[in-house]
Amino acid sequence: MKDFKYFKPSSLEEASRLLLQYGEAASILNGGTDLIVRMHEGLSHPEAVIDIKGIGGLNEITFDKETGLTIGACVTMKEMEKHPMLLEKYRVLAEACHSVGSCQVRNRATMVGNITNASPLADTATPLLALDAFVQVYASEEGIREISIHDFFVYVRKTCLKAGDIVTGVRIPNYDENVFGHYQKHARRDAVDLSTVCASVVKVGGKIRIALGSVAPTPVRLWQTEAFLEGKSLNPEVIEAAAKIAVGEVNPITDIRATKEYRQEIVGVLVKRGLEEIAK
Numbered sequence: 001m002k003d004f005k006y007f008k009p010s011s012l013e014e015a016s017r018l019l020l021q022y023g024e025a026a027s028i029l030n031g032g033t034d035l036i037v038r039m040h041e042g043l044s045h046p047e048a049v050i051d052i053k054g055i056g057g058l059n060e061i062t063f064d065k066e067t068g069l070t071i072g073a074c075v076t077m078k079e080m081e082k083h084p085m086l087l088e089k090y091r092v093l094a095e096a097c098h099s100v101g102s103c104q105v106r107n108r109a110t111m112v113g114n115i116t117n118a119s120p121l122a123d124t125a126t127p128l129l130a131l132d133a134f135v136q137v138y139a140s141e142e143g144i145r146e147i148s149i150h151d152f153f154v155y156v157r158k159t160c161l162k163a164g165d166i167v168t169g170v171r172i173p174n175y176d177e178n179v180f181g182h183y184q185k186h187a188r189r190d191a192v193d194l195s196t197v198c199a200s201v202v203k204v205g206g207k208i209r210i211a212l213g214s215v216a217p218t219p220v221r222l223w224q225t226e227a228f229l230e231g232k233s234l235n236p237e238v239i240e241a242a243a244k245i246a247v248g249e250v251n252p253i254t255d256i257r258a259t260k261e262y263r264q265e266i267v268g269v270l271v272k273r274g275l276e277e278i279a280k
């Protein structure tokens, strides 16, 4: 690992100033479970590492009926997976957090690091897409702005964030009813493995929402499949037809985890299972 300067600012202003000063040579350090691994492997060699864990207010989960649930950037997966509000109202997200790595990883890893790393298979991306979340971003000149999660992912390991941007949290709207449905992760083994395909299939606001990971350069919402399901009752024929549409809506690749054809097969299985669960 190359030498680097380590900073631990105590305010967003200070962190943003450092980010702008070092430009592309700076990296934000959160839980470090992606960044430090990449630095060890020589895939990333920042000159300045800016640890945001000393900034107040980034490690809270708050709920408000008007704005919904806000999860601070430094809240860990472990804190999320056992949070009562998540378990009651947004269980699909708690399930996704629980599926990440091992207990040790989840004690450090954050959801914000997970989505900012922008892997197409990031476990927490699909529940956030299904729930129409917003990413809250601080930039020194603009203050805090919100970006729809649907605009956040641009390509493999690329988000729409600009130089100097710091994600301060994620906001999920408040829905009148609890989100119904589950997170499913299909991997080569049950624990400490990355998804071959992952899926969030939920019902909220009277509508089915489906999001998949590891089937395209970014995690995706299945808008066509959802449109097909609109107003239909979930009988076996409808579920079968929806699963077929879902397979046609994605464009997975072959890589070390699976072939394109295997992933397509699994997409059909996960969508079908998710819809059957909702139909019960």
Ligand SMILES: Cc1cc2nc3c(=O)[nH]c(=O)nc-3n(C[C@H](O)[C@H](O)[C@H](O)COP(=O)(O)OP(=O)(O)OC[C@H]3O[C@@H](n4cnc5c(N)ncnc54)[C@H](O)[C@@H]3O)c2cc1C
Binding pocket: 027, 028, 029, 030, 031, 032, 033, 034, 035, 036, 037, 052, 073, 099, 100, 101, 102, 105, 108, 109, 110, 111, 112, 113, 114, 115, 116, 117, 121, 122, 123, 124, 165, 166, 167, 168, 192, 193, 194, 195
């Ligand atoms: C053994 C192991 C198993 C794993 N298993 C899984 C798994 O099953 N599923 C899965 O999805 N991932 C897995 N991961 C990957 C990793 O744990 C997650 O992606 C994690 O959520 C990243 O969060 P972090 O807080 O550690 O991020 P960091 O490593 O600190 O940061 C990740 C990236 O996000 C940027 N960043 C972080 N916070 C901010 C912010 N507030 N604003 C702007 N940029 C920011 C950093 O600069 C960096 O580029 C695993 C990792 C390990 C080491």
